[in-house]
Amino acid sequence: MLPEAAVLLVLVAAAVLFALVFAPATASRRGLLVQGGAGLAATAAIAAVPAFDLALLIILALGAVHAAIPGVRPFAVRLRAPVLAVAVLALGLMLVRVEGPDVLERFAAVGLVAGMAAAVGLLPYIHPFAPDEAVASSPLPWIAFVGPVLAAVVVSRAEVLLSVDAGQAFAAMLIGLGVVNMAWGSIATWLTDDTAAAWRYSFLADWGLVLCGFGLTLADGPRAALLVLFGIVAGRLPLYLVWREPRAEQATREGPFNLLVAALLAGSAPFVGFAARVLLLRGATQLFWPLALVLALGMLLWLPGSLRLGRSMGIPRGRRALGVALVVAVNVAVGLYPLPLLQAAHL
Amino acid sequence: MAAFAAWLGASTVVLADGRRGLALGLALATTALAAIVWPEAGPAAAAVLGLGGLAAAARRLVVGTAGWGIMPPGSTPRFILCIGGGLLALWIALGVTSGHSSALRFAVLTVAGLSGARALSSEEPAVLLTAVVLLALAVSAAGGLAEGSPAIWTYLLAAALAAGVGWLPLSRPRAA
Numbered sequence: 001m002l003p004e005a006a007v008l009l010v011l012v013a014a015a016v017l018f019a020l021v022f023a024p025a026t027a028s029r030r031g032l033l034v035q036g037g038a039g040l041a042a043t044a045a046i047a048a049v050p051a052f053d054l055a056l057l058i059i060l061a062l063g064a065v066h067a068a069i070p071g072v073r074p075f076a077v078r079l080r081a082p083v084l085a086v087a088v089l090a091l092g093l094m095l096v097r098v099e100g101p102d103v104l105e106r107f108a109a110v111g112l113v114a115g116m117a118a119a120v121g122l123l124p125y126i127h128p129f130a131p132d133e134a135v136a137s138s139p140l141p142w143i144a145f146v147g148p149v150l151a152a153v154v155v156s157r158a159e160v161l162l163s164v165d166a167g168q169a170f171a172a173m174l175i176g177l178g179v180v181n182m183a184w185g186s187i188a189t190w191l192t193d194d195t196a197a198a199w200r201y202s203f204l205a206d207w208g209l210v211l212c213g214f215g216l217t218l219a220d221g222p223r224a225a226l227l228v229l230f231g232i233v234a235g236r237l238p239l240y241l242v243w244r245e246p247r248a249e250q251a252t253r254e255g256p257f258n259l260l261v262a263a264l265l266a267g268s269a270p271f272v273g274f275a276a277r278v279l280l281l282r283g284a285t286q287l288f289w290p291l292a293l294v295l296a297l298g299m300l301l302w303l304p305g306s307l308r309l310g311r312s313m314g315i316p317r318g319r320r321a322l323g324v325a326l327v328v329a330v331n332v333a334v335g336l337y338p339l340p341l342l343q344a345a346h347l
Numbered sequence: 348m349a350a351f352a353a354w355l356g357a358s359t360v361v362l363a364d365g366r367r368g369l370a371l372g373l374a375l376a377t378t379a380l381a382a383i384v385w386p387e388a389g390p391a392a393a394a395v396l397g398l399g400g401l402a403a404a405a406r407r408l409v410v411g412t413a414g415w416g417i418m419p420p421g422s423t424p425r426f427i428l429c430i431g432g433g434l435l436a437l438w439i440a441l442g443v444t445s446g447h448s449s450a451l452r453f454a455v456l457t458v459a460g461l462s463g464a465r466a467l468s469s470e471e472p473a474v475l476l477t478a479v480v481l482l483a484l485a486v487s488a489a490g491g492l493a494e495g496s497p498a499i500w501t502y503l504l505a506a507a508l509a510a511g512v513g514w515l516p517l518s519r520p521r522a523a
Contacts, residue, residue, distance in 0.1 A: 053490045053501045057483055061508050064479055070518040076470045083479060087463025090486045094455050097492040099446035 003346040004226060005047035005152045009040075011233040012145055016040055018238050019135075022323040024245050035069065035136045043149045052093060052157050059119060060086045062146065071137030072130040078137070081118050081127050089115030089154070096161045105166035109158070113173045116154045120147035122207055123181050131196035135244060143203045144237040148210075148229040155214045167217075174215030175291065182208030182298040189305030195312045199240050202265065202305055206232050212295060213280055220283030223347045227276035227338055231331065235264060235272065238327045242320050243313055252311040261324065262310025264331055266302045272335040350450035350457075353379035354436070357461040358429035360477055364469075365416025366407055369477045374404040376458055376481055377509075380488050383450050384502070387491040392502040396484060399506025403480040406513035411473030425468065432460055447492055455492070458485040472517050480509040 001009075016036035023032055042062040046055045063082025067075050092111020095104045118125035120143055127139035135141070158170050185205030189198045206228055213225030239261065252258075267273025277299055284292035316324050334341055356376025363369050377400025385393040418426065440453035462481035469475060487505030490497040 051490065051493075051498065051501060053486055053493075054504060056486050057501070057504045057508055060479060060483055060486070061512070064476070064508075064512050064515060068515040068517055074470065075472045075517055076475050079475050079479070080466055083466035083475070083482060084463055086486065087459050087466070087482055090459045090482070090489055091456070094452070094459070094489050094492060095444075097447075097489070097494075098444040098452055100444040104444065 001048050002152060002156050003344065004156070004222070005149050007226070007341065007345045008148045008152055008229060008233065009044055009047055011230060012043055012149065013040055015145065015233050015237055018323065018326075019241055022238075022242065022245075022319055032136075038065065039141055039145055043146050046146070047149050047153055052161075055153060055157075056086050056089055056093070059089075059150065066137070066141065069137040072133040073128060073137075077128050078139075081121060081125060081139075081142075084125065085115045085119035087115075088118060093161075102163070102165065105163050106169045109162055109166045109170040109173065112154060112158045112162075113170060113177060116151055117177060119150055120207065122177065122204060122211070123184055126204070129197060129200050131194050135241065140200070140203070140237075140240070143200075143207065144232055144240075147207075148233055151210065151214070152229075171215040171217050174211045178208045178211030178213075178215060179294060179298065180208070181205065181211060182295075183301065184208075186298070186301035186305050190301070190308060195308075196244075198305065198308060198312075199243065202309060203232065203236060203240075205302065205305070206236060208298070209276065209280060212284070213276070216280070216283040216287055218283045218286055219347070220279045220286070223342055224276045224279035224283065226342065226345055226347060227272050227279065227334070230334060230341060231267070231271075231273045231276065234334075235327055235331045238323060239265070239309075239313070242316065242323050242327075243309075245320060253314050254311050255315065257315060257324075258310040258313055259307075260310075260328065261313050262306045264328060265309050266306035267299070270335045271331045272338065273331075275335050275338050349379045349382040350440075350453040351379075352376075353383065353454035354429075354433050354457040354461075355379075357458045357481060358433070359417065360474075360481060361425050361429050361461050361465045362422055363415065363417045364412055364419055364471065364474065365414035366409070366411030366473060368415040368417040369411060369473065370404045370407040371415075373407060373477055373480060374401060377401055377404065377484060380454060380458065380484050383448065383454050384488050384491050384497075387448065387451070388497050388499075388502065392497065392499055395499065395502045395506045396487060399502075399509035400480065400484050402506075402510035403477075403513055406510075407473065407477055410513060412471065428464055429461065432464070433457055436460065451488065451491055455485050455489045458482075459489070476512050476515070479512050483508045483512075 045058045067078035088111050092108045095108035121127040121139045181204050185201045188201035192198050209228045210225045213221045264271045356372045359372030381393040381397035436456035462478040466478040483505045487501045490501040
């Protein structure tokens with residue numbers, strides 16, 4: 001198994017555990033365990049299978065099962081994106097395997113990038129979102145649970161399958177798509193009316209950084225991508241789960257606690273997002289300095305949206321407070337000393 | 348001949364709304380894909396693929412909108428998609444690409460492309476699940492384009508997915 005995917009898999013398992021421990025007392029632990037366990041098993045299978053075709057079939061099966069979970073959105077709406085993703089990835093894979101002109105490999109690269117974006121739920125294949133839908137049946141499992149491992153697998157497979165020329169086109173598309181997701185996600189987090197939608201857009205913005213990291217062909221790129229993915233799975237996702245919990249007081253607050261959460265979400269020092277941003281800017285500067293300028297400007301857009309999300313947390317009490325404290329501690333620890341995580345992923 | 352049958356089967360799935368039409372298209376495409384993968388992957392893989400697809404077709408025959416429903420009013424864009432997609436796939440499979448089996452290239456292109464397009468154009472769960480089955484079969488058949496002998500696991504997983512996906516318990520969307 002790819003070391004990077006194995007690390008992400010451990011993080012995903014920890015996220016399931018977090019959901020089980022910190023879920024509201026009224027929530028069905030058995031349901032959470034079954035749904036989370038099935039998702040975890042499928043995600044592990046995507047990372048572990050030896051052939052890419054098998055991974056595509058598992059994504060398809062996972063998409064069908066996920067769409068069948070009772071939810072607010074119709075079955076067809078939920079199944080479309082995974083089916084489209086697998087169809088596009090399969091066509092891309094086919095174009096890599098057949099003999100023909102070099103331009104075919106570039107089309108294959110388009111297929112792999114487009115398929116990954118459709119599966120994870122990034123722009124322009126953004127999954128329809130119902131703010132009141134339960135987390136398990138919403139698009140969040142794709143963007144924050146299955147997506148990190150899936151993206152690591154697709155990118156690693158693409159590096160093996162594509163030629164140098166097509167690989168460069170693949171990397172350029174990832175960076176382009178990443179910048180679009182960064183800008184759109186962070187601005188939408190700031191300006192959208194609904195707070196649940198704002199949380200969802202904030203995941204998109206983080207994914208923009210991930211795509212840019214994967215697109216940078218230097219060592220700093222994948223390192224930054226892994227740290228941002230850590231921030232998504234072990235930071236943003238648990239905080240979102242805590243925010244989703246029903247509570248008596250829904251009012252927003254702007255105390256020290258809310259500023260701390262906003263700092264975590266914005267990728268400020270000493271949280272893990274800061275280390276990721278430093279690596280990303282260093283890699284972009286070495287590769288093509290105007291890109292670093294664009295990324296730096298894009299990173300500033302995180303601030304207003306993160307302040308909004310931080311305020312939306314209110315003042316957590318009891319178990320919710322413990323969950324947030326745990327998330328903050330883990331993100332500070334990895335932000336200050338990310339080396340063990342990077343070494344575990346062989347980066 | 349088998350590649351043409353695969354296109355015809357996938358096109359029938361695109362053009363049909365009734366369960367009989369969907370089952371017929373699925374059975375046709377399955378039989379054609381099994382015949383195409385036989386020379387490269389062997390009889391076991393072809394049999395597994397065929398059994399999975401035909402089991403899915405049998406399930407589809409009893410679940411979904413009753414009747415054939417082939418080319419209902421308003422299906423002209425779908426018809427154009429089938430013809431246009433088939434011609435484009437034929438050009439890519441015969442004129443642009445080379446190596447391996449041209450029938451396999453054409454079948455994978457048409458079945459994967461048309462099933463993906465079908466999934467985007469319908470709200471009916473039975474239609475979408477039929478598209479999922481077709482796509483699974485196409486993905487496993489595409490394994491034959493890889494270097495070396497394709498592993499049986501891909502065909503087994505695709506067959507299991509095809510046979511099992513029709514039994515998923517589907518619930519109506521509920522209000523928030």
